[in-house]
Amino acid sequence: MTNSIMIVGVGGQGTLLASRILGNVLGSAGYDVKVSEVHGMSQRGGSVVTYIKYGEKVYSPVIEKGQADIIVSFEQLEAARWLSSLKKGGTVITNSQKISPMPVITGAAQYPEGLLEKIADKGVNLIAVDALSAANEAGSAKAVNVVLMGVLSKVLKGFDEAAWKKAVEECVPKKVIEINEKAFELGTKLV
Amino acid sequence: MSKLMLGNQAVARGLYEAGVTVVSSYPGTPSTEITEFASKYNADEMYCEWAPNEKVACEVAIGASIAGARSFCAMKHVGLNVAADPLFTASYTGVNGGFVLAVADDPGMHSSQNEQDSRHYAIGAKVPMLEPSDSAECKEYTKLAYEISEQFDTPVILRLTTRVSHSQSTVEECDRVEKALPEYKKDIAKYVMVPANAIKKHVVVEERTLKLTEYAENSGINTVEMNSDEIGVITSGICYQFAKEALGDKASYLKLGMVNPLPVKLIKEFAAKVKTLYVIEELDDVIETHCRKNGIEVKGKELFTLQGEYFQSKIKQVILNEADEFTVLDEAIPVRPPVLCAGCPHRGVFYILKKLGVMVSGDIGCYTLGSAAPLSAIDTTVCMGASVSGLHGFNKGRKGEFEGKSVAVIGDSTFIHSGVTGLINIAYNRSNSTVLILDNSITGMTGHQNNPANGMNIYGDPAAAVNLEALAKAVGINSVRVIDPNNLAETESVIKEELAKDEPSVIIARRPCALLKTVKHKAPFKINPDKCKNCKACMKIGCPALCWGENGVTIDATLCVGCGLCNQMCKFGAIEE
Numbered sequence: 001m002t003n004s005i006m007i008v009g010v011g012g013q014g015t016l017l018a019s020r021i022l023g024n025v026l027g028s029a030g031y032d033v034k035v036s037e038v039h040g041m042s043q044r045g046g047s048v049v050t051y052i053k054y055g056e057k058v059y060s061p062v063i064e065k066g067q068a069d070i071i072v073s074f075e076q077l078e079a080a081r082w083l084s085s086l087k088k089g090g091t092v093i094t095n096s097q098k099i100s101p102m103p104v105i106t107g108a109a110q111y112p113e114g115l116l117e118k119i120a121d122k123g124v125n126l127i128a129v130d131a132l133s134a135a136n137e138a139g140s141a142k143a144v145n146v147v148l149m150g151v152l153s154k155v156l157k158g159f160d161e162a163a164w165k166k167a168v169e170e171c172v173p174k175k176v177i178e179i180n181e182k183a184f185e186l187g188t189k190l191v
Numbered sequence: 192m193s194k195l196m197l198g199n200q201a202v203a204r205g206l207y208e209a210g211v212t213v214v215s216s217y218p219g220t221p222s223t224e225i226t227e228f229a230s231k232y233n234a235d236e237m238y239c240e241w242a243p244n245e246k247v248a249c250e251v252a253i254g255a256s257i258a259g260a261r262s263f264c265a266m267k268h269v270g271l272n273v274a275a276d277p278l279f280t281a282s283y284t285g286v287n288g289g290f291v292l293a294v295a296d297d298p299g300m301h302s303s304q305n306e307q308d309s310r311h312y313a314i315g316a317k318v319p320m321l322e323p324s325d326s327a328e329c330k331e332y333t334k335l336a337y338e339i340s341e342q343f344d345t346p347v348i349l350r351l352t353t354r355v356s357h358s359q360s361t362v363e364e365c366d367r368v369e370k371a372l373p374e375y376k377k378d379i380a381k382y383v384m385v386p387a388n389a390i391k392k393h394v395v396v397e398e399r400t401l402k403l404t405e406y407a408e409n410s411g412i413n414t415v416e417m418n419s420d421e422i423g424v425i426t427s428g429i430c431y432q433f434a435k436e437a438l439g440d441k442a443s444y445l446k447l448g449m450v451n452p453l454p455v456k457l458i459k460e461f462a463a464k465v466k467t468l469y470v471i472e473e474l475d476d477v478i479e480t481h482c483r484k485n486g487i488e489v490k491g492k493e494l495f496t497l498q499g500e501y502f503q504s505k506i507k508q509v510i511l512n513e514a515d516e517f518t519v520l521d522e523a524i525p526v527r528p529p530v531l532c533a534g535c536p537h538r539g540v541f542y543i544l545k546k547l548g549v550m551v552s553g554d555i556g557c558y559t560l561g562s563a564a565p566l567s568a569i570d571t572t573v574c575m576g577a578s579v580s581g582l583h584g585f586n587k588g589r590k591g592e593f594e595g596k597s598v599a600v601i602g603d604s605t606f607i608h609s610g611v612t613g614l615i616n617i618a619y620n621r622s623n624s625t626v627l628i629l630d631n632s633i634t635g636m637t638g639h640q641n642n643p644a645n646g647m648n649i650y651g652d653p654a655a656a657v658n659l660e661a662l663a664k665a666v667g668i669n670s671v672r673v674i675d676p677n678n679l680a681e682t683e684s685v686i687k688e689e690l691a692k693d694e695p696s697v698i699i700a701r702r703p704c705a706l707l708k709t710v711k712h713k714a715p716f717k718i719n720p721d722k723c724k725n726c727k728a729c730m731k732i733g734c735p736a737l738c739w740g741e742n743g744v745t746i747d748a749t750l751c752v753g754c755g756l757c758n759q760m761c762k763f764g765a766i767e768e
Contacts, residue, residue: 033359037197046527060433060503077527083518084517100738101525103526105735105738
């Protein structure tokens with residue numbers, strides 16, 4: 001049995017670091033883990049996605065339509081964009097933050113209204129949190145990624161908090177460990 | 192110890208464990224991290240460098256190999272076009288110390304200008320090619336490649352694809368095994384490829400291919416896994432993982448770890464054991480063609496595509512006719528393409544070029560994003576360096592009609608890579624061409640690598656820096672100007688002046704990448720709603736920190752780095768520090 005988690009967001013939001021933290025937790029629990037990342041051109045403010053799969057034995061590193069158990073989204077529109085990847089009965093954790101893509105910035109498209117309600121209406125388990133405020137409270141808007149890992153740590157059963165905290169400590173830059181520890185803590189309290 | 196590693200990181204670990212001592216590469220997604228991770232090992236054990244381009248990197252590795260060192264170079268698929276020249280003849284000379292070249296293909300073109308299949312290079316150069324399917328194999332095959340290189344006296348290509356390079360999976364670390372440097376012996380018949388010697392070496396190369404085919408049949412690098420006599424799958428690399436996920440025990444597998452030369456006997460034996468035989472390979476029909484050539488009946492590209500990545504659902508749908516259920520929103524979701532970052536020093540240049548309405552011959556790098564709306568400034572992008580030489584050709588082709596109305600744009604690293612030869616051509620064969628070197632002091636798109644123009648080597652230590660102004664003058668360009676691209680008025684006037692001149696010119700737009708840690712940013716700007724007339728002039732620069740909403744224009748303080756470009760666009764002084 002393979003479990004599949006997607007981390008989606010906007011290039012520059014720190015999705016890669018979040019996936020490293022999660023990969024670290026899963027790996028230290030003894031699972032076979034595969035993490036598939038996106039680098040290069042697609043990172044520059046574009047829509048980014050990381051796949052994390054774990055189980056006794058994982059083959060494909062990729063998650064496709066209808067295959068994700070959990071989607072962690074760093075931004076509303078990205079949660080909507082990747083919703084089709086969710087397995088029936090799966091969970092979406094999303095930051096309620098909105099970041100306008102270039103077609104919206106230039107006025108060529110509208111940012112859709114009421115996305116969270118529309119996602120919930122599809123019968124999805126939706127957990128929407130204000131991760132940006134929590135990150136700011138922790139000391140940096142950049143800590144949104146670690147706040148959301150705090151939220152995920154409460155949703156994903158079977159891993160103890162100490163393993164998560166150790167993973168955060170090992171994966172974030174040394175200079176900002178305190179901010180990130182606080183961000184993780186605040187994340188755990190959002191659910 | 193077991194560790195979660197990127198495929199690229201595992202290749203670097205393999206280099207270290209194999210006792211490699213010289214690594215020379217040019218960055219290129221998805222291959223870049225191999226050399227970055229390699230440079231984290233002790234430089235006294237494994238020396239690493241960023242070369243000016245892939246041809247130089249490959250030649251450095253060949254030279255090191257002839258000297259007796261185990262050597263390595265890495266590149267992306269299109270980089271192998273640049274390095275193909277030395278590779279094809281290194282196939283004839285063979286090696287002294289083992290020589291491995293890693294090439295990373297990009298099916299699906301996540302970060303590339305084409306989708307070429309590097310397996311053709313292994314066939315063309317007549318060298319063995321190994322293809323790992325996960326990080327553990329990345330390390331294992333890297334080490335094996337050195338054994339094969341030295342045993343068969345040949346360069347070996349390690350073929351990766353984006354999903355292998357950029358996926359993490361577990362790897363067992365082992366100790367490094369130092370290789371004693373073999374003696375260097377002058378051997379003209381082996382290393383001097385003049386016709387008389389090369390004719391004899393070609394015979395050796397063909398004999399070597401026969402021996403390598405024997406190796407492919409018997410060595411165990413190609414493995415058979417029998418589960419079903421109904422469905423058989425021949426596959427390699429990441430496609431093996433996709434096929435296993437899709438079909439599990441419902442199929443039998445022949446997994447090819449070596450994709451050149453391909454075995455014949457092994458495939459025939461496997462084919463005889465299964466009712467229907469599929470070849471599952473991304474990009475070109477290399478394995479399929481080999482099977483057909485040897486009279487083996489297979490199903491391949493008539494069911495699968497020549498384009499993009501495959502993934503498990505496609506295989507499941509094609510072979511088992513099964514599909515996963517999923518949910519979609521009825522809402523139209525606006526696309527979110529990659530954009531120039533807030534504060535990007537390229538933005539000002541592209542805004543002015545669009546305003547002037549000139550033809551822009553583009554190149555490969557972050558600044559290729561200057562082709563995206565709303566800037567939409569770039570006319571062409573072909574390959575590294577093509578902006579400069581292509582502009583010369585364009586101006587010759589239009590018989591001078593566009594001289595004064597066309598420019599080339601090229602980054603500092605790309606200019607060093609292969610722009611300088613084009614510039615020499617502009618000076619030598621005289622076209623009235625204007626070349627803008629966008630010098631942001633870093634190789635940007637691949638994730639910030641130092642380069643010969645920024646004064647630092649791969650280890651961040653001080654190094655000789657190419658003086659771009661002096662270089663341009665030295666090749667025969669008399670008019671060389673330097674501008675700050677964040678100063679729109681200066682940028683516009685200097686570009687106009689240089690376009691008006693009756694001679695070739697170079698403009699160096701110099702400002703470091705806004706993402707560099709050494710760059711100090713100003714506080715974010717703010718919109719003063721009392722002064723803002725909502726004229727949207729500021730929106731023309733396509734900055735992701737500027738947002739148009741119900742309350743007019745706002746500035747996202749988490750993104751704005753205070754570059755001041757929008758401030759220069761505003762006639763009403765509504766954008767304040």
